[in-house]
Amino acid sequence: MTCMPLSSAGPSPASTPSAAETPAILDLTIEAMGAAGDGVARHAEGQVFLPLALPGEKVRARLAGKRAEVESWLDESPERVTPPCRHFPTCGGCVLQHWDLAPYAAWKRGRLVEALARAGFPDAPVAPLVMTPPQSRQRADLGLERLPDGRVQIGFHQRGTTNLVPMQECHVLRPELVALLAPLAETLRHLEGLRRLGSAVINLLASGPDILLRTDAPLSMPDRRLLAAFAADQHVPRVAWAGKGSGAEVAAQLGAVRHLLSGAEVVPAPGAFLQASAEGEAAIIAALLEGLPRKLPGRAAIADLYAGLGTLSIPLAARARVTAFEAVPEAVSALATAAGKAGLRVKPVRRDLDRQPLAGPELKEFAAVVLDPPYAGAAEQTALLARAGVPSILYVSCNPVALARDAKPLQAAGYRISAATPVDQFLWSPHLESVVAFTR
Ligand SMILES: C[S@@+](CC[C@H](N)C(=O)[O-])C[C@H]1O[C@@H](n2cnc3c(N)ncnc32)[C@H](O)[C@@H]1O
Structure with missing residues (x-):
């Protein structure tokens, strides 16, 4: 195994831990990959996170609180690869270009498995990660x-x-x-x-x-x-x-x-929200359509919450009437114009779902509810969906931590997961998109 010094300073000998204090320089073994894409190791005082370190590696590192900087690699992982971009690791856009794609994909999928287990669904049927290609972000x-x-x-x-x-x-x-x-x-x-x-x-x-x-x-x-x-x-x-x-x-x-x-x-307004890539958008739509009940009642309606420009409402309208709820007025009017022009079964409604989530009787008309909230998730809205007993809930998430929290009330209300698809919209980053179908 080679040694790969990161800083210009040569490796310093590791000190022996004293009972009184943890030394600044330690030899550590990386046990896992953390949620932010840093290696995780353990020492006498607890866990420490090491940027650029991979599971299985042995490193000499300088401690700084909960983080540590690798000073040299004592044993490198065979999963380490040459990052393709000259800006790696300085640029914050990618943190994992140095990891082979197979273990990287397994780790990303594992994040969804863990999130659903934390919500009380330890046996959720999680599909393999759908990867999006390099140079695809739109x-x-x-x-x-x-x-x-x-x-x-x-x-x-x-x-x-x-x-x-x-x-x-x-x-x-x-x-x-x-x-x-x-x-x-x-x-x-x-x-x-x-x-x-x-x-x-x-x-x-x-x-x-x-x-x-x-x-x-x-x-x-x-x-x-x-x-x-x-x-x-x-x-x-x-x-x-x-x-x-x-x-x-x-x-x-x-x-x-x-x-x-x-x-x-x-006609999107300047800066309008788009899914990160056309490939990611297609994967999310495919998982959504697959996750809907095979048979929807004849006069069924679908609610699309946090609908944006209608990226999901438009394909959903092929299956049923869709009411699309969204807070940004420019997105609502762009979708209204598009739906009118193309004769789509989509009715856009401007609504701030944080201040006024859909609740009780108004949810009764929907055979399925799709929600694609921002990073913070939709805690109150999901609790209300669980209480109303909507038969089919399809949650598109860009944050596994919020998803785990929001899925708990669904588990408590007796929902099961019929499908869960992780989608790698942000290649080489720790971010994960997923589509989870809850049914009751
Ligand atoms: C992750 S995007 C999804 C958009 C759309 N589903 C798509 O696939 O393009 C989240 C959307 O939620 C909207 N949003 C954020 N906060 C909201 C709120 N409190 N009420 C309603 N919509 C909100 C944003 O404007 C944005 O369009």
């Missing part, structure tokens, strides 16, 4: 920073910090998005509306890249001309802008904006 949320010399950097943040890693290559984003970054940085260099910090959400739509810039100063007239010239050069139909805390406005529009969701045309 949505990028990037930081912008003006350097003292006036240049602008664009990239993801370094893990756990606000420092930007200027992106020169990326193995998760669609190449069309990466290709835009150098010309965008050059344009932003001259933008008076960007003083120091900002962000850019870029959605790759059917009509081309759609950009929402958030900056720390208002746009000037020359800024708007600059953005229009950039849009024309780069074939970008729309560039929108928003200030701190203000809504988005169109800064330059050179063509129609459109996107296709299961074949239906929608």
Whole structure:
């Protein structure tokens, strides 16, 4: 086995633990992979998390509270591989590029198995992980920073910090998005509306890249001309802008904006939520349709909660009438227009489900409820679904911890899991998407 020193300092001899205190440098064996993608080891005072360490490895590490930095590898895992990206491990976009895909996939699937076991479903039928390919992400949320010399950097943040890693290559984003970054940085260099910090959400739509810039100063007239010239050069139909805390406005529009969701045309607002990749979206929809009861009553209706632009409502409407609940008004009106134009059986309703979750009698009309909440999950809404006894609940989750919490009341109310599909929407990150079908 080779040794791979991480820092420039050579390995220091491990100290012997004294009864009084744990030494700063320790030799540790990595027992498992933690939820955030760090190796987990144990020492006299408890667990410690080690970025970049893999299960089975022996390392010499410098302790810093609950974390430790590997100073050298004493025994490397055969599962260690060469990370494809030059920005690894500095960039916070990927934390697990150094792990072979087979054990990585088993670990990700295991996160769903564990989450469901914690909720009281130890024997849930969890399918193999559906992987999404590299260079498939259609949505990028990037930081912008003006350097003292006036240049602008664009990239993801370094893990756990606000420092930007200027992106020169990326193995998760669609190449069309990466290709835009150098010309965008050059344009932003001259933008008076960007003083120091900002962000850019870029959605790759059917009509081309759609950009929402958030900056720390208002746009000037020359800024708007600059953005229009950039849009024309780069074939970008729309560039929108928003200030701190203000809504988005169109800064330059050179063509129609459109996107296709299961074949239906929608016009997303700037920065609208899209599933991370077309492949992930297809896997979620397939798992949802598979998880619905084979036979729905003739006049059955489905509720789609946290519906966004209707990514899930539209394909669900092939099976039954759908009422789509969503808080963001722009998404509700985009879905209403799309449904009207295509004659879809989808009725969008604007509703804040945190303040006013669906409850009691209003749930009675639904044979199935689909919910796809944000990262925090939907604790109150799931408890109300359990109480109402909706026959089929399909939970699309982007957070196994929230899923485990939200599934508990369903278990207590007598639901069982008929299918559970983990989907790797965020390759090489610790994030996990899953679709779980609960029936009663
Ligand atoms: C994970 S996204 C899912 C969107 C959609 N299902 C899809 O597949 O594209 C979560 C959605 O919940 C919406 N949302 C967040 N908080 C909400 C709330 N309190 N009430 C209703 N919708 C909310 C967001 O605007 C977003 O569209």
